Amino acid sequence: MSRSGPFGEPGETRSVLAIKPFRRLWISLSLSSLGDWLSLLALMSLATILTQDRSPLVQYFAVSGVVLLKLLPSILLSPLAGALADRIDRRLTMVVGDILRGLLYISIPIVGRLDWLLIANFLAECVALFWAPAKDATVPNLVPKNKLEQANQLSLFSTYGSAPVAAGLFALLAAFSSVLGGLFPSLGTPEADLALYINGVTFFVAAVVIWRLPVPAREPATADRSSVLRTIWEGWRFAGTTPLVRGLLLGMLGAFAAGGAVVGVARLFVETLGAGNAGFGVMFGAVFAGMAVGMFAGPRILRDFSRRRLFGLGLGMSAVALLLVGLIPNMVFAAGMTVLVGAGAGVAWVTGLTMLGREVEDDIRGRTFAFLHAAAKIVLMGSVAVAPLLAGLIGSHRWQVRELTYDFSGSAGVLLIAALLLLLVAFVSYRQMNDSPEVSLLTELVAAVRGVPLSRPQEAAGVRGTFIVLEGGEGAGKSTQARQLAIWLREEGFDVVTTREPGATKLGMRLRALLLDKEHTGMSARAEALLYAADRAEHVSSVIRPALERGAIVVSDRYVDSTLAYQGAGRELATSDVARINEWATGGLVPDLTILLDLPVGLGMARHGRPADRLEAEPEEFHERVRAGFRALAERAPERYLVLDAQRPQEEITREIRRRIRPILPDPVPGDAEEITGMLPIIKD
């Protein structure tokens, strides 16, 4: 049985790069990222150079203008960019985006004016806004699902790993251009110009690499303005209403808020530790080093650990380390703890991105990523701006207890606030996404570190497959949805068994006839409950359990909840008695997920075009009790249920069911399939 278990073998980084289309995308991404960082450094430097004769205030505004204009497009245009990324050709978006950015950056040193620098910088960021969601949404189309985590690790590595490379390259170019300027004073090359030219070239090379990329074709845009707006709204609504995506976004944005606060006060904080610029450099390096370790080592060490839990755990680790940085004013200790802050954030970031890529459907993936990028930048900018102000408000304090003196700075106060915020976010994300409440965190952690696969209760009993049940009153649409679900799962490559109660076995067919025949109106409630339980016992032992044991996905139209609702709530038998009989009849087999289709009684009855059977013919009050019984069961264990309004259109319900089921599905392609066949499994667009 698989929940949100490992996405694949974390040691397969090389095998992801063996996928040619992904390798090309990754090379192009690395070049574009290098160009991005290089441009940031070069533009800040050039802005300083172009304003060197002006007042310090103008210089400050010029440099901060570069940073602000880099962030502004995300705030204004992100949702639109995301919506378009889902509608227009992604390869074309990326190629045109890279060429435009290259041209814009090259034009800056040629024009050589501050106003154009700011405008071109702004325009390049607008273009990048369309490029980034197109890239993020393309990755899951190029690699099989079980390698998505490694693909994201590599993408993140090149995005953030290129920062120190760009810094080194920039320093080298600056030195080279000043030597050149010394040798040939007539050239008068400002230090940053060369960096911007090279930056332009990295984008052109990236465009050529992408152009040769076999990105699956998408339908061209046909929608008018109003439907573009509608898709933005749908993306926004989806992000907020799907619990898993909500948990992920909340966690990632909380991490950004805390990260922004740390960035905002880091320089002030190291000053209070007497470390100055060198200390600032050490802290900067420590975060990046920690992030790299977290992204690569975290998923490897905890390869069998639930990814949903790992996300919250990573955030929690960052929070605790940050709390210690704020509490213990010591530079060496702070540098060590900062590595842990970065490591936790790295684990959470790679896990979160991978889950989003895996669980958000392709048609709205672009919007979700765009939404994340935009919100992250807003949150980051907000907290970078507010943090120093807050530090100033808190002020510096000195406490003396006998001979012990404790100095507490405003920047340390901000770090503590950021840590507490992160801790809260980690806790909420963990609670929202915990997919194994029956297994304690410590047990799973110890098992994962020791590399021992964790046996969950049903797995211990030899159940490897996934058991999904559709429940609800008469005419709610269970058979319709069970059929659609089975079609989809088979298309996705799963071994699927569809079944129903009562009547899925030879014995069951006879019992069904007995139970539903109006001849037996007045049958005692206990006899009825026992006959349903007998049907179920036969069903589990001859159909459901064998299928689960061989690893299949079983989709059943009704199961134990039906008897708890009909014979328990409807016939008013003691629910605990009915539950006990059925626990015995099924050997304690519980579904992984129960989808409850909830419909007003009258509507359900009206959907039937045939004469009512014995149960359907029961009075309306009976069916009202049944409906209430189902709802009460779902409320008692919400993590095991998906409750849907069955009045919604069939297609919408089908989509919701797919979204909820996706994360609990096992991997349809064995991890070693590619090595065996040498083929890339087909990923449906």
Ligand SMILES: Nc1ncnc2c1ncn2[C@@H]1O[C@H](COP(=O)(O)OP(=O)(O)OP(=O)(O)O)[C@@H](O)[C@H]1O
């Ligand atoms: N979302 C929906 N909106 C409107 N009609 C629907 C919807 N879903 C299913 N139906 C229609 O309602 C009728 C009953 O659907 P279905 O047989 O799937 O329900 P059911 O829950 O399996 O019913 P029963 O419990 O009586 O077997 C069918 O005619 C089906 O086409």
Ligand SMILES: Cc1cn([C@H]2C[C@H](O)[C@@H](COP(=O)(O)O)O2)c(=O)[nH]c1=O
């Ligand atoms: C499994 C089960 C079913 N029932 C009732 C519910 C329905 O009225 C009929 C048969 O179901 P169908 O979906 O219309 O084919 O049986 C029940 O009372 N108790 C049960 O456990």
